[in-house]
Amino acid sequence: MALGDDLVIGVSVNNVTGITGKTYTIHDLIHAGVEAEAMGFDAIWVHDAMMGRRTTAAYCPINALTAVAAQTKTLKLCTGILTPQVRNPVMTAQQWATLYDISEGRAIMGVGMGAGTPTLIKREFEGLASLKHDTNLNPAELYKKRGKVFDECMDVMRRLWSEDKVTYNGDYFRFNGITLGMACPSEMPPVLMGSGIYFPTQLGGPVHHGWKEKNAGKYLPGNLQRVVDYGDGWITVHLSPEEYAEHWKTIEAAGAEKFPGKKYAKAWNCFANVNDDPRKGWEGVRDHLEDFHGPPIHDDVVDRWAVAGPPEQMAARLQSYIDIGVNIFQLVIGSPDQLGQMRRIAEEVLPLLKR
Numbered sequence: 001m002a003l004g005d006d007l008v009i010g011v012s013v014n015n016v017t018g019i020t021g022k023t024y025t026i027h028d029l030i031h032a033g034v035e036a037e038a039m040g041f042d043a044i045w046v047h048d049a050m051m052g053r054r055t056t057a058a059y060c061p062i063n064a065l066t067a068v069a070a071q072t073k074t075l076k077l078c079t080g081i082l083t084p085q086v087r088n089p090v091m092t093a094q095q096w097a098t099l100y101d102i103s104e105g106r107a108i109m110g111v112g113m114g115a116g117t118p119t120l121i122k123r124e125f126e127g128l129a130s131l132k133h134d135t136n137l138n139p140a141e142l143y144k145k146r147g148k149v150f151d152e153c154m155d156v157m158r159r160l161w162s163e164d165k166v167t168y169n170g171d172y173f174r175f176n177g178i179t180l181g182m183a184c185p186s187e188m189p190p191v192l193m194g195s196g197i198y199f200p201t202q203l204g205g206p207v208h209h210g211w212k213e214k215n216a217g218k219y220l221p222g223n224l225q226r227v228v229d230y231g232d233g234w235i236t237v238h239l240s241p242e243e244y245a246e247h248w249k250t251i252e253a254a255g256a257e258k259f260p261g262k263k264y265a266k267a268w269n270c271f272a273n274v275n276d277d278p279r280k281g282w283e284g285v286r287d288h289l290e291d292f293h294g295p296p297i298h299d300d301v302v303d304r305w306a307v308a309g310p311p312e313q314m315a316a317r318l319q320s321y322i323d324i325g326v327n328i329f330q331l332v333i334g335s336p337d338q339l340g341q342m343r344r345i346a347e348e349v350l351p352l353l354k355r
Contacts, residue, residue: 003108003190003233003265005327007355010043011036011342012080012332015058016292026059026067032338033068037075039346044068045080045110045330062095069103077103080269080330081112081194081235085149089156090178097161097183105187110235110267110330112194113150113222147223148172154191154230161185192267192328193231195222196247198238200301217300221247228254233265233328238304241324244268248325267328268321273308273335274344281308285334308334311344315352322353 013032014024033044046061065077077099084092100107142149152170159166161184165177199215219239224247227234234251236244248266255262271288275281285306289297307317318329333341 003192003328006042007322007353008042008076008328009350009353010045010076010078010328010330011041011345012045012047012330014333014338015047015061015064016049026064029059029064030067030071032342033064033075034071035339036342037072039342040350041075041342041346043076043078043108043328045078045332048079048082048114062092062099065107066099066102069099069106072106074106076106076108078108078192078330079110081110081114083114084111084153084157085113085146087153089153089173090160090175092153093157093160094180094183096157096189097180097185100185100189101183105189108190108192108328110192110194111154111231112235113146142172151226151230154226158188158191158230161188188232190232190265191230192233192235192265193227194235195224195226196220196236196239197222198301198304200298202298219243219304221250224250225254227251227264228258231264233267235267235269235328235330237269238301240304241320241326244321244326245324265328266324266326267330268326269330269332270307271305271334272314272331272341272345272349273306273333274311274314274341274348275308276310278309278313281310282306284308288334288336291336306334307331311348311352314345314349318349318353 013029013036015029029046036044044065046064047058048061049058061079061082065079068075069077082092096107096109149172152172155170156166156168156173159168160178160180164184165179167176167178168174196219198219199211199217201217203211221236224234228251234248236247239247244266251264255264271285273281273284273288275284282302285308286297286302289302289305307314321329331345335341
């Protein structure tokens with residue numbers, strides 16, 4: 001399934017217990033996904049947090065999306081984002097191919113290196129990374145080389161989705177003659193590559209593992225070559241439409257050189273809160289971010305991440321990205337009232353957008 005140019009407005013359904021209440025279950029997640037289709041959203045996104053954040057660990061996003069696929073017809077099913085580098089890529093390729101088949105091509109894999117404090121990222125590798133046989137690498141060393149591990153995971157998955165009897169001899173993964181058999185998709189499942197983050201002016205909240213004083217107050221795009229090497233589009237956060245358009249030139253140039261004629265989709269992640277009082281909407285997003293990441297969340301982060309306030313104000317901000325070619329949106333609900341906010345966005349914001 002090519003990503004195409006159609007406008008895809010998707011909503012993140014909570015995948016971290018504690019954000020919408022202490023009794024949130026997998027059945028609540030599935031219900032929210034089914035409701036999203038009924039409300040008129042084009043997609044849902046399910047977050048990946050295998051070691052959790054300040055709350056208990058998330059459900060498996062691939063399994064959750066498979067359950068939603070069985071109860072929906074048109075809804076696109078997206079991970080936002082999946083971190084393959086702490087999974088076995090052969091098993092992940094098989095799981096995703098199964099979801100892709102069950103959903104009849106509605107699945108979009110959003111992937112990325114992930115972000116967070118060094119302690120969190122290291123914990124993920126210590127607890128989840130599977131080491132290749134015949135290696136002396138330990139999780140700490142694997143963490144240092146996580147970019148290369150990520151690249152090999154993506155390479156393995158894309159080869160298994162497009163080839164039969166794959167033999168692989170990488171630095172971290174080695175195997176002979178593996179095939180997905182009947183699960184091998186008839187077309188390459190689309191991948192959105194996550195890259196780029198804003199570094200807040202002060203320490204606190206969602207502090208990226210690469211935070212340095214010299215980066216404070218700056219948006220850095222990350223490794224955009226990965227978008228071309230392993231993806232079919234770019235999903236990012238925190239940047240203005242002008243910054244998006246400027247960094248997109250790098251992807252266009254790299255893509256034209258490696259895969260002439262291939263088109264890439266533009267996607268953007270934000271936190272949404274509909275409120276007739278602009279300040280209360282902004283505060284709702286801030287409070288949600290503090291619940292997830294831990295306080296303090298500084299104003300500059302909220303300003304870049306929030307699409308909040310009256311419906312007309314929210315629609316105008318989203319339209320500014322649509323006008324520069326962004327056509328895929330991940331709206332994370334910035335409120336404990338997930339279904340109520342989803343309904344208001346569907347009824348009051350989406351009709352104002354020019355499709």
